[in-house]
Amino acid sequence: MVATRNRGSGSEAKPAEGRKRDPERTRLVIIEAAREEFAENGYDGARTDRIATRTGMSKGVLYHYFSSKDDLFVAVLEDIYQELRSQNEALVLDEFEPEAGIRELIAHTYRYFVDHPEFIVLVNSENLMKAQHLEQSASIRNMFTPLSRRLSELISRGQEQGIFRSNVDVVELYISIVGLGYFFLANRWTLGVVFNRDLLGQGAEEVRLQHMTEMVLDYLRNVKSLDGKE
Amino acid sequence: MVATRNRGSGSEAKPAEGRKRDPERTRLVIIEAAREEFAENGYDGARTDRIATRTGMSKGVLYHYFSSKDDLFVAVLEDIYQELRSQNEALVLDEFEPEAGIRELIAHTYRYFVDHPEFIVLVNSENLMKAQHLEQSASIRNMFTPLSRRLSELISRGQEQGIFRSNVDVVELYISIVGLGYFFLANRWTLGVVFNRDLLGQGAEEVRLQHMTEMVLDYLRNVKSLDGKE
Amino acid sequence: MVATRNRGSGSEAKPAEGRKRDPERTRLVIIEAAREEFAENGYDGARTDRIATRTGMSKGVLYHYFSSKDDLFVAVLEDIYQELRSQNEALVLDEFEPEAGIRELIAHTYRYFVDHPEFIVLVNSENLMKAQHLEQSASIRNMFTPLSRRLSELISRGQEQGIFRSNVDVVELYISIVGLGYFFLANRWTLGVVFNRDLLGQGAEEVRLQHMTEMVLDYLRNVKSLDGKE
Amino acid sequence: MVATRNRGSGSEAKPAEGRKRDPERTRLVIIEAAREEFAENGYDGARTDRIATRTGMSKGVLYHYFSSKDDLFVAVLEDIYQELRSQNEALVLDEFEPEAGIRELIAHTYRYFVDHPEFIVLVNSENLMKAQHLEQSASIRNMFTPLSRRLSELISRGQEQGIFRSNVDVVELYISIVGLGYFFLANRWTLGVVFNRDLLGQGAEEVRLQHMTEMVLDYLRNVKSLDGKE
DNA sequence: GATGAATGAGGCTTCATTCAT
DNA sequence: AATGAATGAAGCCTCATTCAT
Numbered sequence: 001m002v003a004t005r006n007r008g009s010g011s012e013a014k015p016a017e018g019r020k021r022d023p024e025r026t027r028l029v030i031i032e033a034a035r036e037e038f039a040e041n042g043y044d045g046a047r048t049d050r051i052a053t054r055t056g057m058s059k060g061v062l063y064h065y066f067s068s069k070d071d072l073f074v075a076v077l078e079d080i081y082q083e084l085r086s087q088n089e090a091l092v093l094d095e096f097e098p099e100a101g102i103r104e105l106i107a108h109t110y111r112y113f114v115d116h117p118e119f120i121v122l123v124n125s126e127n128l129m130k131a132q133h134l135e136q137s138a139s140i141r142n143m144f145t146p147l148s149r150r151l152s153e154l155i156s157r158g159q160e161q162g163i164f165r166s167n168v169d170v171v172e173l174y175i176s177i178v179g180l181g182y183f184f185l186a187n188r189w190t191l192g193v194v195f196n197r198d199l200l201g202q203g204a205e206e207v208r209l210q211h212m213t214e215m216v217l218d219y220l221r222n223v224k225s226l227d228g229k230e
Numbered sequence: 231m232v233a234t235r236n237r238g239s240g241s242e243a244k245p246a247e248g249r250k251r252d253p254e255r256t257r258l259v260i261i262e263a264a265r266e267e268f269a270e271n272g273y274d275g276a277r278t279d280r281i282a283t284r285t286g287m288s289k290g291v292l293y294h295y296f297s298s299k300d301d302l303f304v305a306v307l308e309d310i311y312q313e314l315r316s317q318n319e320a321l322v323l324d325e326f327e328p329e330a331g332i333r334e335l336i337a338h339t340y341r342y343f344v345d346h347p348e349f350i351v352l353v354n355s356e357n358l359m360k361a362q363h364l365e366q367s368a369s370i371r372n373m374f375t376p377l378s379r380r381l382s383e384l385i386s387r388g389q390e391q392g393i394f395r396s397n398v399d400v401v402e403l404y405i406s407i408v409g410l411g412y413f414f415l416a417n418r419w420t421l422g423v424v425f426n427r428d429l430l431g432q433g434a435e436e437v438r439l440q441h442m443t444e445m446v447l448d449y450l451r452n453v454k455s456l457d458g459k460e
Numbered sequence: 461m462v463a464t465r466n467r468g469s470g471s472e473a474k475p476a477e478g479r480k481r482d483p484e485r486t487r488l489v490i491i492e493a494a495r496e497e498f499a500e501n502g503y504d505g506a507r508t509d510r511i512a513t514r515t516g517m518s519k520g521v522l523y524h525y526f527s528s529k530d531d532l533f534v535a536v537l538e539d540i541y542q543e544l545r546s547q548n549e550a551l552v553l554d555e556f557e558p559e560a561g562i563r564e565l566i567a568h569t570y571r572y573f574v575d576h577p578e579f580i581v582l583v584n585s586e587n588l589m590k591a592q593h594l595e596q597s598a599s600i601r602n603m604f605t606p607l608s609r610r611l612s613e614l615i616s617r618g619q620e621q622g623i624f625r626s627n628v629d630v631v632e633l634y635i636s637i638v639g640l641g642y643f644f645l646a647n648r649w650t651l652g653v654v655f656n657r658d659l660l661g662q663g664a665e666e667v668r669l670q671h672m673t674e675m676v677l678d679y680l681r682n683v684k685s686l687d688g689k690e
Numbered sequence: 691m692v693a694t695r696n697r698g699s700g701s702e703a704k705p706a707e708g709r710k711r712d713p714e715r716t717r718l719v720i721i722e723a724a725r726e727e728f729a730e731n732g733y734d735g736a737r738t739d740r741i742a743t744r745t746g747m748s749k750g751v752l753y754h755y756f757s758s759k760d761d762l763f764v765a766v767l768e769d770i771y772q773e774l775r776s777q778n779e780a781l782v783l784d785e786f787e788p789e790a791g792i793r794e795l796i797a798h799t800y801r802y803f804v805d806h807p808e809f810i811v812l813v814n815s816e817n818l819m820k821a822q823h824l825e826q827s828a829s830i831r832n833m834f835t836p837l838s839r840r841l842s843e844l845i846s847r848g849q850e851q852g853i854f855r856s857n858v859d860v861v862e863l864y865i866s867i868v869g870l871g872y873f874f875l876a877n878r879w880t881l882g883v884v885f886n887r888d889l890l891g892q893g894a895e896e897v898r899l900q901h902m903t904e905m906v907l908d909y910l911r912n913v914k915s916l917d918g919k920e
Numbered sequence: 921g922a923t924g925a926a927t928g929a930g931g932c933t934t935c936a937t938t939c940a941t
Numbered sequence: 942a943a944t945g946a947a948t949g950a951a952g953c954c955t956c957a958t959t960c961a962t
Contacts, residue, residue, distance in 0.1 A: 023946065042358050044274030048932060058948045063933065065946095081424070123420055124354045128272050131419035144424040171425050172441040175414055182417075183409030189361030190353055194311070194374040195401050211402040215449040253921090278957060288923045289958090299957065483942090502818050504734035508936060518944045520939090529936065541884070583880055584814045588732050591879035604884040631885050632901040639873030644865055647872075649821035650813055654771070654834040655861050671862040679905040711925060711961055738953060748927045753954060755925095 027065050029055050035076045039118030043073055043125040074133045077126060080119055081140050085147070087112050093150050098158030102220060105151065106213050110181040114205060120186045148174065155220075164220050173216075180212035257295050259285050265306045269348030273303055273355040304363045307356060310349055311370050317342050318377050328388030332450060335381065336443050340411040344435060350416045378404065385450075394450050403446075410442035487525050489515050495536045499578030503533055503585040534593045537586060540579055541600050545607070547572050553610050558618030562680060565611065566673050570641040574665060580646045608634065615680075624680050633676075640672035717755050719745050725766045729808030733763055733815040764823045767816060770809055771830050777802050778837050788848030792910060795841065796903050800871040804895060810876045838864065845910075854910050863906075870902035 033054035037046045048069055052059040066072040091108050093101045113119060126134060134140050148170050155173075158164030184191070188199040198204065263284035267276045278299055282289040296302040321338050323331045343349060356364060364370050378400050385403075388394030414421070418429040428434065493514035497506045508529055512519040526532040551568050553561045573579060586594060594600050611630050618624030644651070648659040658664065723744035727736045738759055742749040756762040781798050783791045803809060816824060824830050838860050845863075848854030874881070878889040888894065 026946080042272065042274060042355075044272060045358070047930090049930085059932090060934080060949070061947060069932065121358060123417060124358070125272075127417050127419050128275070128351060128354070131423050134420055134423045141423055142426045145426060148425065169437070169441065171427060172437065175421060175438075176410055176442065176445060179409055179413030179417075180406055183413045184405055187353060187357050187409075187412075189357050190364055191405060193361050193364045193371055195378065195404075196372045196375060197401060207399070207402065208405075211399065212406065215406060215445060218449045218451075219445040221448075277955090279955095282924095290923055290960090291921085293958070294921075486942095502732065502734060502815075504732060505818070507934090509934095512945095519937090520944055521942085523937070524942070581818060583877060584818070585732075587877050587879050588735070588811060588814070591883050594880055594883045601883055602886045605886060608885065629897070629901065631887060632898065634885075635874055635881060635898075636870055636902065636905060639869050639877075640866055642877075643869030643873045647813060647817050647869075649817045650824055651865060653821050653824045653831055655838065656832045656835060657861060667859070667862065668865075671859065672866065675866060675905060675909040678911075679908045681908075713925065716925080737951090739951085749953090750928070750955080751926060759953070 023065075026055075026057070026061065029057075030062060030065055030072070031075055031079050034072050035080065035118055035122070038073060038076055038125065039121045042121060043069075043129065070133065073125075074137060077122060077133055078137055078139055080116070080122055081143055083116075084112060084119065085143055088147050093154050096154075098154055098161060098164060099217065099220075101154045102158075102217060103213060105154075106177050106181075106216060107209060109178060110209050110212070113181055113185050117185070120182060124186065144174075158220065163222055165222050168220070173220075176219075177212075177216055180215065181208065184208050184212075253295075256287070256291065259287075260292060260295055260302070261305050261309050264302050265310065265348055265352070268303060268306055268355065269351045272351060273359065300363065303355075304367060307352060307363055308367055308369055310346070310352055311373055313346075314342060314349065315373055315377070323380050323384045326384075328384055328391060328394060329447065329450075331384045332388075332447060333443060335384075336407055336411075336446060337439060339408060340439050340442070343411055343415050347415070350412060354416065374404075388450065393452055395452050398450070403450075406449075407442075407446055410445065411438065414438050414442075483525075486517070486521065489517075490522060490525055490532070491535055491539050494532050495540065495578055495582070498533060498536055498585065499581045502581060503529075503589065530593065533585075534597055537582060537593055538597055538599055540576070540582055541603055543576075544572060544579065545603055548607050553614045556614075558614055558621060558624060559677065559680075561614045562618075562677060563673060565614075566637055566641075566676060567669060569638060570669050570672070573641055573645050577645070580642060584646065604634075618680065623682055625682050628680070633680075636679075637672075637676055640675065641668065644668050644672075713755075716745075716747070716751065719747075720752060720755055720762070721765055721769050724762050725770065725808055725812070728763060728766055728815065729811045732811060733759075733819065760823065763815075764827060767812060767823055768827055768829055770806070770812055771833055773806070774802060774809065775833055775837070783840050783844050786844075788844055788851060788854060789907065789910075791844045792848075792907060793903055795844075796867050796871075796906060797899060799868060800899050800902070803871055803875050807875070810872060814876065834864075848910065853912055855912050858910070863910075866909075867902075867906055870905065871898065874898050874902075 030051070034046075034051045036054060037051045041047070046069070048062060049059060051072070052062055055061065062072065066075060087108070091104060093105065096104055126132075151174060152170045155164055155168050155170060159166055159168075184199070185205075188204075191197075192199045260281070264276075264281045266284060267281045271277070276299070278289060278292060281302070282292055285291070292302065296305060317338070321334060323335065326334055356362075381404060382400045385394055385398050385400060389396055389398075414429070415435075418434075421427075422429040490511070494506075494511045496514060497511045501507070506529070508519060508522060511532070512522055515521070522532065526535060547568070551564060553565065556564055586592075608630050611634060615624055615628050615630060615633075619626055619628075644659070645665075648664075651657075652659040720741070724736075724741045726744060727741045731737070736759070738752060739749060741762070742752055745751065752762065756765060777798070781794060783795065786794055816822075841864060842860045845854055845858050845860060849856055849858075874889070875895075878894075881887075882889045
């Protein structure tokens, strides 16, 4: 997202052509470039040289703005998490009926991952390193608790209407919503090989979305409580 | 697994003490060491030096048995997929009632990931590289179609008994079964930060298993078909 | 010294607060900052960034006043040598009896080095570079010949009074006077290690001064000439 | 010295021509090359690339033998101090009459510095860094206490014979013996400029030796004690 | 077969200096 | 005059791989 991404004009990053000496902008250009590089190669596979090349500036500039590759990685992570969160906040769940709200949330979340495949690689990298960067980042800790709360309210409304089950752990639910899409998108290549099925196209993506939406809703719907709890 | 891991004698890996010149064994020791190294650091983060150190042998030996780091990585991947598959095959699904069979499959699969966290890192690494190694590996392509078939049979039995829904895409289902656990286990660190919840302990692991089991079963159970299609 | 250091008001260096556009003053502030930086790190270890930081001004200013790091180093050297010389000149040797004059000179010189440890590092740095900067500096060549002359006069008086030996090479003598203190002060750290003795405190400094004073005076005193020349 | 330097054959360092794969020798070659580079440029001015070039080997080799530039510097320091000490030990002071012994010690020490100008630069560098490397080196701490003892014995003999003064601090004395030569040799370039005298040739070196020998002996000789205290 | 010394390309970072503003 | 962003050469160090022994 790089903070003000797409704000105002549809302006675009890259070498900051035309404008010169705009530190604010330069910083964003660097984060954008780093995001691409880290996304394509992971943390260890990323090269500071290539990040510099992507910015169209010299390598030294990176270090004028960020103290190290690590520091830059943190900035990229903060940026992309910020972006995901603001995407989430753009979705006003309380305008929907409970089931429709869930459907929206699932689709919205999934589409974010489809549109921003960088997120997956960056987050995988960070988990490989046991979240050592995120833990240092004040801006990220607790970042998703607001979303938890809003989801919680949605579920409550559904429960009050008698259409949603009781005993829903919102965090577990959200992890499932994310995980069902994330895992598929992240592991399409190996999954495609072991099942000998083409999972890379848009068709496969839509099939997945439909499947996972059903699964989540079947879990939430109240009917099963009749069968006795599980 | 390293192919014949723990098969035959209860012999154990490492420097192959006592025995000399057992090429077969040496090869396994190397794969074992490489597996650990790749698992802790990912492909790019792994160091051939450290792999050598872990084996207790010299670096030249690695290159005697494997032509490159890439080659070694392929061997490790083949080994661990082989292992997962044989774990799967140890689970004889047709001995179970349909629902119990699903429960077993979910738990079995999940526990494999819990016990072999290497799998996750290795597979993530391979997906970062778009499965370039796996695609070269004859032994892996189609590796999971047998499992698909067996799962399919289990579902069919459930459908015949009227307890499972119709219209189940077995591959999608299996991806969900795996993904619900894998995603959680792989991303525990960042999830823990953004939700400010401790997800690392065994308690959290069990909660997860229970949640995902419910979700999958709720999806499979027939009741919902009454509500009209989803 | 920075030329007019502490001259006139008791004003002090640093960011030149309050006053604006005082090029003369700015120049001095820079030299002062550079002196500290070079003194702490030697020529190669010094950083232009840190010099700028010490001045509280931007790096561009340095290059406005001095054309290069080298140029700045020359300015610092000239400044500190100027300072040493004016310290020397403050000592009016002809007001003393010969022996007392020597004692004063030794103590005065030594105390200068004690109080200005920068001198030692700067001069060592310059010798490492074979005095390439000094040789370009017109203001420094011959700088100490006045002192030689005054020392020479003092010795002559002593010789006339029959208390000092004949055949004294004044330059050699001055080098000894300086060297006996300089070497100790410059190499306290390694000497302390190899002799396992603490040489860093003020106690050790005073012991040294006394020892070297005795040595120089014993050399100058006439008595030995009785023993036959050496 | 590089440990076995000049031992056995008159073999010489450099690229280890002819011989291949002789780690022991390679290590010495590296230390030799590093010694030259550090001696010519000081610690900060030295370049690892140039050290590698001097060895005739690739840069990676340095790091196969030493973990860092720092580590290499320590090795060089240890080597040269070892060398100085063994030079010292080659001088059997108790074979000389007291005064002759002192003369020998002075000349011996001075000539070592003349022949090994590296020593001066290395030690100056180390003092700039406050002996941080030496303090970590077990082999150097206390290295000169044996010499102190031997010098002490020589002085005692002189005192017993009534030709040397009492109250001699051996460490101070030794620092003077070293310092009178070291300071001159180290600072010839700047001294030459400020006194406008050529101090670089062999002539100047010999004049210096003579002057400093006189000075030290005049200090040690007993006569002055008649004059009362100093 | 086995060792580990040696290679050399390339990784991350620094730094004196320049230059647009 | 002054700022500090930008440059690019170079600095220290790493690492997969090769090769003499």
